Every structure is written in structure tokens, then in C-alpha cells.
Amino acid sequence: MNATTKASFDWTLPARDYCDPALYQRERKEIFARNWMLFTWSERLKAPGDYVSGTVAGYPVFAIRDDDGVVRAFHNVCRHRGAQLLEKEEGHCGKLVVCPYHSWSYTRSGRLNKAVDFGEGISFDPQAWGLYAIDAEEWRGLIFLRLERGGESLVEWLGPIHDMAADYPLDRQHYFTSKDRDCAVDWKTYGENYLECYHCRTMHPGLCESMDIDSYRIDTYAKEKFFHLHAPKRDGGLTRGLYFYRFPFLMLNLYDWGSSIATIEPLGPGRIRHINWYFFTDISPEKAEENSRSAAWSAQIVTEDLDIITGVQRNLEAGIYTRGPLSPKYEYAVKSFQDMVREGLEPKEPLRGVAAE
Template sequence: MAKSKTKYVGREHGVHLEATTPAGPFYTDESRFRKEIDSFYYRSWLNVAREEQIPEPGDFVTRAVGDESVILVRGTDGRVRAFYNVCRHRGTRLVEEPEGHKLRSIVCPYHGWTYSPEGSLVGAPHTEAVIDFRKEEQGLVAIRVESWGGFLWVNLEPSAPPIAEELGRFFAKFDRFPLRELRLASRQTYEVRANWKILVENYQECYHCAPIHPDLNRITPYFSGEVHDYFVDGARMTPFSGGYMEFAKDFESMTWSGYTNRPPLTGMTDVDRRRIYYYAIFPNLFFSLHPDFLMIHRTWPHSPDRSTVECEFYFDAAAMDAPDFDPSDAVELWDLINRQDWAVCEREMKGVRSRSFKGGRYSEQEPQVYDFDEYVRRRLEEA
């Protein structure tokens, strides 16, 4: 086999050069989708929120995870807890609002059962004569929640390994940056008519960057950078994958001009300032650390062909306090890039429905795409 003259981002040799891309049912089959939600979204550590969203006792956010609803609330003791957003009486959804502040108690709108922010049942009208009824046994059903980098993570599987065991190697790569001190500057939400795996595959390669993202490709050419971590590396499997891309010329950030007057984030070395780090954390997080800000995407699947994507931008708090702070140079460019991605992902979703599509071939530039697809296959086989 002749060796390509193109610079690889990732492996020069690998199974992807012999493999076939998935056929249509990998993306369209309803039963596969339901199994993925159960095996991945209900049994993995999910990035769901930011601690700064719920700074005071009674502050809360709710999250839809598949068919489940999760509420995260800060208790009067300052601790954040997560619960199924379900009344223990007859299963009514307790809170519909996406977020709120200073919630003194959680009251079921149906029959008035009342819970403290710590999840304890404190009021249940007309249960005095109920046999063997104990309020202390009827609190909200807890969900595991942990924090890293100022983010809140939940896992609906009670027996799952601790987050440090699952993602500790990823965390160690970025612990040198004070991510907890960053502050949210912008949030955008997109409704995308595409399977969630198509969105992850898209993030796993820049093979498409030259034709789809000319502005991005001008600043960080698609052949720049290196991949350091793979979902699948031989027999080894890990729940994250990524590396970095390098700036062309003397560019400093992913902005319209490629330059910025914002200072680099604390902890950025001269080497870091020439890079953007891109990591996918399975199953729902894209983590993109720029020299002067952090951008994340969260993917939330609803059906085989419908997903919600949240995109958030975090900047240094001191930079945000400056009177001339304006993140639009980054936010607006990434909004364009996002929309370019979602549009082409939706076109792929339309195409894989065709009875003619039986799978294709991976290019030299797509080892990470192959590894993600293989990771999904192996995880489903284990489930």
C-alpha cells in the first residue's frame, strides 16, 4: 500500500484503513437507540451543569437525560445533591422549570407532598393512618453527583465506578488550569435533526474542515496538531479521546481575526498558547480549551434523528470584569462553525436513511472516527 503524502492527524497506520464505516441502521434503528440511551446515558458520568448556576441554598437546575428528569439542588448545608425529579407518591414530575433560585421546598403539584432541598420528605397530607408509612423512607431517590473543574457530573447507575476512576486521566491533563474559576459568558442551544453519534463523529475529525469551515481552517489548518488519546487503542478502551490543533502563522485564538486582546488563561505555557485542545468525553461532552477561553458542547439525544446541543463559553473572571470585555469575536465565529457542522450532520442523517447506503470507507484522516464507532460497538456488546 502506497504511503500518502498527506500529514496525518492521528495514526498513520491502523484498522481504520481496512475498515468499513457503519451502515444506516447504526444511526436510524430505534431499538439500537434505546439500548444506547440505557447503556451509555444512564450508566456514564454526564456533564450536566456548572456549580455557579446554583450558588445559593435552594438554587436548582433540571436536566432531561433520555426519558428521565434529574434535579440538582443546593441544600441548606451548601452541598449539591441530585435526585430523580419524581414524586414518591404516584410518580408525578415535580419541577418543570429548567432552573430557579431559593427554592425553600420541593412541592408536588398533584397532592402536595413536600420535600426539603436535601431530598427528605417533610410533608405528606393524610398519611397518618397509612400502615408502615415512614417519612424517612420516602425521600427523593438520590443520584450520584460529583464536581470537577467547576462542573457538575451525574451518573444514574448506582454501582458505576467513581468519576476519578473513570475520567481521572483526562482530569489530570487539565488540572493545571483553574477551570473552576472561569465564568460563563455565553450559552447557545441548537436543535439538530441528526443522530447523536453523527455529532460525535463530526467532532472526531477535521477532514471536513477545509470544505465546511474555511474560517476555522485558515486559523488552524486541518492537518495541524496531534492526537494523544483514543477511545480504542488495540484492546484498551477509555471514555475520552482527543489531542490538539495548532495555530497557523502567529494567530492566537479562534476569533474572526485570529487575534485577541484577552490575556491567556492562567496556567497557559508558551506551548499551550499555540494550541487548541479538543477532547470528546463519552458520551455527551466536547471539551475545547483555547488559550483565552474554554468552550464546551453537551449533546442530548431525544430520538435516533433528533438531538439538542448546548454550547457554552467560559472566560477568566477578571477578563470579564474589564469594561471592554466582549466575547463576540469568539462566540459569533463559533456560532457560524456550529451551524455549518449541524447543517452537514443533518445532510448525513438524511443520506444514511437511504436503502442504498450499506456503509463506506474511512479516510486516512479518520482514525478517531473509527475508534469512536468501534468503542460504541464494543460497549454495546458488553451491555
């Protein structure tokens, strides 16, 4: 006798895909490097010379506002001996980016300025020996980077999100607080959890009190690689909201009064940093307590998710569970997400700009 009925359902990815080091390296090059990734917000780069440094998919990078007011981004590596150029998370570099190791210097546009006292008669072409550049664009007060240069613009990558979010005042909201946490969870484990509410009644009582769970749905846009989450508020809710997940891991929760902006920094197979920023239209002292409560409520939902999927990740790595069935009623978006993973790993043209000579 069969253990299941004959009704059709799809299967999850194999458990090994959530902890395989070799697969993670393929994801890093084929998926992460080819997509725009949220890096920081524009208010941190107010003046020419202001910079923010960090990592994107394991690559040390920094973004800087140049002399023309344009945001540029580079790998945080000196062309001489590979030293890290900017060591602070944010700051102001003055007219030049100067390597702390041997004092090679670069302009804000990335050109080599000077190879200090290198040797008589030896010169370097300033453009050819400039910093390794990566793509950078701003969208409504947020800064995105792309490791592989060229391809579709950020607005093209955002697709329908750009127009659907047009009347939400994201670019008039201001940073209030953030909550970042390192977790023993694979990026796919997190994404799949985000894209189903099968677990909501069990895991999120507070969310279900404020949301009409019976009307919850997720619209999947396979070609554009994004998901529109519909979560109607119960009577008495504060305001309308707009909720997006753009593959591989951009999460936008937009309201008239504030926004919860989240992303993932993959740290390795089975490890992520969950990054969540909270912006509000009014960040005056009078609104601080109310804003703090709103951010804490949102962060609690993430905590509930991370608590359960950390155990999921342990079991994915333990060697007993191999794969499971996906509910066609509740987990259709998970299936679409997994199809995007498979498609992202298909053979493509060689990368440009990630590990240039």
C-alpha cells in the first residue's frame, strides 16, 4: 500500500543542498554575484568621500560617494599586495583612498593616484591599475551593489516592484534602528520559510491577531523572480501595506508611516546574517517609543522564525531527513523559489568583474 495518496505534489530540494560547501561556492558565483544585493542606505553617504564598507556574498567591498555625488563601489582590496583599504564600517576618506599597508592611493572614482616610492623608472597606468569596480545604484534611498558588472539596471531588476511601490514614501523615511543576527541557517532555508504561511497559525500568534490569515496569499512572478505577499490587516489595522520578496533574498515591507527592509548576507553553507533595518516617516523623540514598539514587534516575528528553522537546519545536516513533500495549497511559492534556485545554477556565460585580472 502506498504511503501517500495519488494526488500530485512536488518535493523539496535534497537536504544536502542546504549544507554542501561545493554547491555554496556555485551559488556564490552563479546566483549571488549576478543579482543586485542591498548593501546600505543613502543617508550614510551624504557627502563626497563618505563611505560604507562590508561584505557581499563573502567579498569585502565598499561604497563611496564620488566628487560628482555619484555612488561608486569597489572590492575592498589594494591592487599592490591585497591589503584591506578601508577598515572601518563607515567614515570619510578625504580626497583619496589610501592603503594602510604601503600607502598606495586611489581617487574616489577608483583610479590609481600614486604607487608611493615604488622604484625608479617604474610607472603604472592609473586606469589599468585602478580598484576592482563593482556596479552600484541607488533606488529611493537604498543602495544596491552587483558583483558581476553589466546586465540589467537596478530598476529593470526590480521589475514591477518599482511601479507598485511608487506611491509609498520610502525615500521620505529615515533610518531608525536595525537588528542584525548571525544564524546557523542556510539562505534557502530562510527564503522558503518566508514564502509560506502554512506555519503561521502555529508559530506566529501575534501576527495572526493582526492579520486576516484566511485571506493570506502569495502571488508568484516566476519570470521577474519576485513574490507579492498579500497580508490584509484585521479591522482596526494601522494602514495599508505592501510586501515583496525579490529573489534571492531582498525583503521589502512598505507602509505609509514606515518600512521594514531586510536582506540576507550568506556567510557559508548553512550560515547567514539576517539584516533588518527599520525606517519611519517621523523619527522625532516624541515618536521614539512608538517606533521602538513597532520594530520590536516585527523583530519578534523574525525571532520566532529563526528559532524553528535553526532546528530545521540541524536536521537537514544530520543525515536522516532527505527530502519532503510540498503542499500545493500552501507551499506553491516555495516550489517556485526552489525552481529559481535550480535555474540560477544552470550553466551560463563566464562571469565578468568578480575576479578580474
